[in-house]
Amino acid sequence: MSLLINRRKRRDAFHPEEPGLDASLVPMTQAVPMLPRFEIVRTSAGIVSVARGTWTVDHAAALSDELAAASSTQPAAIDASGLDSLDSTGAMLLLKALPLDASGAPDLERVNGLTPQRIALMRRVAQAVDGDSPPPMAPAALNALLANIGAAMLSILDQGRQLLGFLGLLITTWLRVLPRPARWRLTSVVHHLEQSGLNAVPIVALLSFLVGAVVAYLGATVLAQFGAGLYTVDLIGFAFLREFGGLLAAILVAGRSGSAFTAQIGAMKNREEIDALETIGLDPIEVLVLPRLAALLVALPILTFIAMMAGLLGGMAVGATSLDISPVLFISRLQESIPPQHFWVGMVKAPFFALLIALVGCLEGFKVSGSAESVGTHTTSSVVQSIFLVILLDAICAVVFMELDW
Amino acid sequence: MSAQPTCTPAADDSVIQVRGLANRFGTQVVHEGLDLDVRRGEILGVIGGSGTGKSVLMRSIVGLRRPNEGNVRVLGFDPHGSEEDRAAIERRTAVLFQEGALFSSLDVTENVEVALRQHLDLPSQLRGDIARLKIGLSGLPMDAARKLPSELSGGMKKRAGLARALALDPDILFLDEPTAGLDPVGAAQFDELILTLRDALGLTVFLITHDLDTLFTICDRVAVLAERRVLINAPLPEVIALPHPWIREYFHGPRARAAQNAHDAAGTPPA
Numbered sequence: 218m219s220l221l222i223n224r225r226k227r228r229d230a231f232h233p234e235e236p237g238l239d240a241s242l243v244p245m246t247q248a249v250p251m252l253p254r255f256e257i258v259r260t261s262a263g264i265v266s267v268a269r270g271t272w273t274v275d276h277a278a279a280l281s282d283e284l285a286a287a288s289s290t291q292p293a294a295i296d297a298s299g300l301d302s303l304d305s306t307g308a309m310l311l312l313k314a315l316p317l318d319a320s321g322a323p324d325l326e327r328v329n330g331l332t333p334q335r336i337a338l339m340r341r342v343a344q345a346v347d348g349d350s351p352p353p354m355a356p357a358a359l360n361a362l363l364a365n366i367g368a369a370m371l372s373i374l375d376q377g378r379q380l381l382g383f384l385g386l387l388i389t390t391w392l393r394v395l396p397r398p399a400r401w402r403l404t405s406v407v408h409h410l411e412q413s414g415l416n417a418v419p420i421v422a423l424l425s426f427l428v429g430a431v432v433a434y435l436g437a438t439v440l441a442q443f444g445a446g447l448y449t450v451d452l453i454g455f456a457f458l459r460e461f462g463g464l465l466a467a468i469l470v471a472g473r474s475g476s477a478f479t480a481q482i483g484a485m486k487n488r489e490e491i492d493a494l495e496t497i498g499l500d501p502i503e504v505l506v507l508p509r510l511a512a513l514l515v516a517l518p519i520l521t522f523i524a525m526m527a528g529l530l531g532g533m534a535v536g537a538t539s540l541d542i543s544p545v546l547f548i549s550r551l552q553e554s555i556p557p558q559h560f561w562v563g564m565v566k567a568p569f570f571a572l573l574i575a576l577v578g579c580l581e582g583f584k585v586s587g588s589a590e591s592v593g594t595h596t597t598s599s600v601v602q603s604i605f606l607v608i609l610l611d612a613i614c615a616v617v618f619m620e621l622d623w
Numbered sequence: 624m625s626a627q628p629t630c631t632p633a634a635d636d637s638v639i640q641v642r643g644l645a646n647r648f649g650t651q652v653v654h655e656g657l658d659l660d661v662r663r664g665e666i667l668g669v670i671g672g673s674g675t676g677k678s679v680l681m682r683s684i685v686g687l688r689r690p691n692e693g694n695v696r697v698l699g700f701d702p703h704g705s706e707e708d709r710a711a712i713e714r715r716t717a718v719l720f721q722e723g724a725l726f727s728s729l730d731v732t733e734n735v736e737v738a739l740r741q742h743l744d745l746p747s748q749l750r751g752d753i754a755r756l757k758i759g760l761s762g763l764p765m766d767a768a769r770k771l772p773s774e775l776s777g778g779m780k781k782r783a784g785l786a787r788a789l790a791l792d793p794d795i796l797f798l799d800e801p802t803a804g805l806d807p808v809g810a811a812q813f814d815e816l817i818l819t820l821r822d823a824l825g826l827t828v829f830l831i832t833h834d835l836d837t838l839f840t841i842c843d844r845v846a847v848l849a850e851r852r853v854l855i856n857a858p859l860p861e862v863i864a865l866p867h868p869w870i871r872e873y874f875h876g877p878r879a880r881a882a883q884n885a886h887d888a889a890g891t892p893p894a
Contacts, residue, residue, distance in 0.1 A: 274743065274753065274792050281749050304792035305824055309756045334825070341823040345759030346752075587773030588727035 252276060253307070255283040255314065257290050266292040266314065269299035272307025280310050291316060298330025308335075308342040322347070376602075383580045387510065390502045405508035413474035413509075414516030418523060420473075425457070425465050425524040429531025432456055437540050446540060450550040453532035458559045459618075462525030464611055467570035470517055471603040475578035478509055479599040482582025483592040491583070501583075510575040517571035518564060525563060562618055570607050577603040636663045638795055638827050639684060644693035646679050653679050655851040657693070661795075666821055666828040667856075668838050671848030672869060677831045680848065681797055684829070685718055698794060714742055717793035721800050723784035725772035731758060731783045732768045738790040753790070761786035762816055778809040782816075789820070795827045802834045810834060814841050835882035840889075 253270040266287065272280060295315060297303075303311070311328070318324035325339055394400050436449035482505055485491050494501050529551070536542035542550075581599035585591045639661035646654040653676035661667050671677050682688040684695055686702030686709055695701065698715055700708040717738075725734050735754040739745060745753070758768050761782040772780060781801060788796060801817065802810035814834075818841045821828055832838065838845055838859060846856040849869050855862055863874045873879065 274739075277743065277749060277753065278745050281746065305756060305760060305789070306753050306792060309752065334822075338823045341760065341819065342756060346756050347759075588771070590727045591773070 253280045253283065255280070255287055257287055257292065258296075263293040264290055266290075266295045267299060268295055268297045268311060268314075269301075271301045272311060273302055273304045274306040277306050277310065280307070284310060284314050287314070293327070295328045296330055297328050297335075300331075300335075303335050303338065305338065305342050308339050309346060312339060312343055312346070379584075380576060380580060384576060386502060387506060387576065390500065391507060394503055394507060400503065402504065402508050405504075406511045409509050409512030410516055412477070413470060413512055414519060417470060417473055417516070417520055421466050421469050421520050421524050422527040424469065425462065425527035426531035426534075428461060428465060429453060429457060429528035430535045431531075432461070432528075433532040433535035433540070437535075447542065447546075447550060449532070449536065449540060450542065450547055451554050453529060454551050454555040455559060457525050457528035457532075458555065458563045460563065460611065460615065461528055463521045463563050463566050463570060464607070465528075466517060466520040466524040466567070467574065467607045467611075468604055470513065470520060470571075471574045471578075471607060472600055474509075474513065475574045475603045476596050476600045478575065478578030479582040479585075479596045480592060482579055483585030483595055486583060486585045487587070487589070487592060506575070506579045509579060510572070513571040513575045514568050517574075518567040521564060521567040525560070558623060562623055566611065566614055569610060573606045573610065574603045577606065637661060638663045638698050639829065640694075640696040641680075641684065642694045644680070644683060644695065645691045646676060646683060646688070647691050652851060654683075654690070654693075657852045659846060659853050659856060661827060661829055662844075663827055664821075664825060665843040666817070666830055666841050668842035668845040669829065669831045669848065670833070670838065670845060670873070675848040676851075677848055678799060681718075681799060681829065681831060685716060685797060686712060714791060715793055716795040716797065717788035717791065718797040719781070719784045719788045719799065719801060721803060723772070723780040725780060725783055725787065727772050730769050730771050731763065731775070731786070734772070734783060734787045735790050738787070742791060754786075757786040757789045758783075760789060760820065762812070778805050778813070781805065781813065785816070785820075789824070792824065793826070795829065798828060798830045798832075800831055800833060802832065802837055807836075810836065811840075817841060835879050836885070839882050839886040 253272050253276045254268070256267045256269075258265050258267050270276075292314075293316070295311070297311065300307075312323045315323035315325070316327050318326070323343060325336065325343070328339070331339065432453055433449055436452040437446055440446055440448045440452070482491075485505070491501050491505075494504060533542075533544050533547045536547050537544055578599050581595040581602070585595050637660040639659070641657060641659040644654050644657040644659075645652070653674075657680070659680070669677050669680070679688060683690045684697060684702065689703050695703070697712050700711045702709060702712050725731075726737065729737070732751070732754045735757050736750055739750050739753060755765070755768065758765065763779060763782045763786060767775065767779060767783070772783065775783060785801075798817070802813050805813060814837050817828060817830070820826060830837070830842065832842075842859065844857055845859050845862045847854040847862060847865075847867075847870060849867070854867060854870070855865050862870065874883075
């Protein structure tokens, strides 16, 4: 490697445009890239291989091909005096070409023309590659597929068990804290109420309003064919009070707050903050989980109510602007056709959705381990699981309430 | 010093030149008119109190941070210049970050292979061989080759980071506090490793450290960052002799004396 650097000592000699730097400083590139060569030469002393050129990682692929082409002949010695440069990759390849000694290791005595430094490099490299090969990566095959399916089934079962265990832990902690108001951590609860409740109001209201409008259009399209356009009001009322209000609010909160819970607790777990809490004598469940759960238990019913109202408002807006149903007619129709029990059917589910979201969000946070990637994986899993569980619970409730004729 | 006879270090054979460097964060001035030369084949220890901008200096040199003023040349290339200059520097320098900065979704072998895949078109067998060589050079056992970074201890993470840094046989190796967080035995082994790799591979090493033992055992020269510039860049005895309050405090405290005594007892004078 040639070195074309010529630094002058005097500062006034420096280039005016680049104060302080030498104008004659030329980038140090390898002078002429001399391709690595490995040739078999037959001399009177026997077969000698000649290694020349730059044996570096840049030419490793070409070098590897040269060696493979020459591998059929076993040279008595290697002449390496023509090497321009040799890095550790080149040394590794040169070692492979060497004849073996009695113990089966490459015989460093059989390479000529190496400087002491390069011999030291060869020894170091020989030492590094000596030993066991790394275990191979697991092959992707049919049994890997079956194993994945099995592992996934087991993890679903395990997840269910963990969720129930966490619920139990939460309830016992709650019962322990409940009689001691001094340990209720109201500041934390209020903070999470703001984060998960108040800050979610605009998005929940807007989304429900839009869905309400969409359902109104759908209803009008279908019902107008039977001359029953007014029943659009019934459709929106039933849909939003019983199902959509709670479902929309819960799904948004699962995406917004459930994921935040996992990420916050997961990051704390990652940085050993959870362990620090425990060593100080604080219960992480009490400090981290209960305030979040309490906040959601309050916030989600309120958000559900807001979603119901916004959905009805969306329907009302569409009714007034394009379906000839005035707001007054809309409200009176709503009052006479939908008894308040439907409102309560929707509201009663909200605390259970809140419990599910907080439970899954916090549990996934505690399951984070080690890497930063783990936080991401568990956050995704938390959102997917809580939305799945919310919809599942809602479907079960729909069937049960229907059978009970509520 | 250097393993490569074609580049025996001459007196002004510098591979890194920093001239008139200034770095500011808002109103806070970290560097002002900073000059630094790093010679080929040497291990340069960079020390300085907290907030003197050791890491900022390194980031300016490798091109991660554009300095407010001044010029930097690495192997003659400008780290903030043209695309080709930056590519040449990326290809021929490597950084070991403080926590190793291993890609957490890849195992150790894949971590080492990242740079090989990026810069070279190699058959996978050869790429695997090279990765295995670097893992061996960094002193990791082969059963660590398929482990994820989260499954490694702190010292093993640093070694894996070193293996990744060595992937393309760099000319210059930047190490940011390589022995921080290691126990004394692990730290001494890591120092030893850096020294043998420098000798075998002909590396130039830019080493940020707080570890007095590292300074005494492996550094050829020591650059002291203070008063927003390089106070002195010289072999350790000269640095220690400099009458400056921070240096006095640094090298004449009980810990420094202990490190020096241990070093003198071992009978290996600073290179």
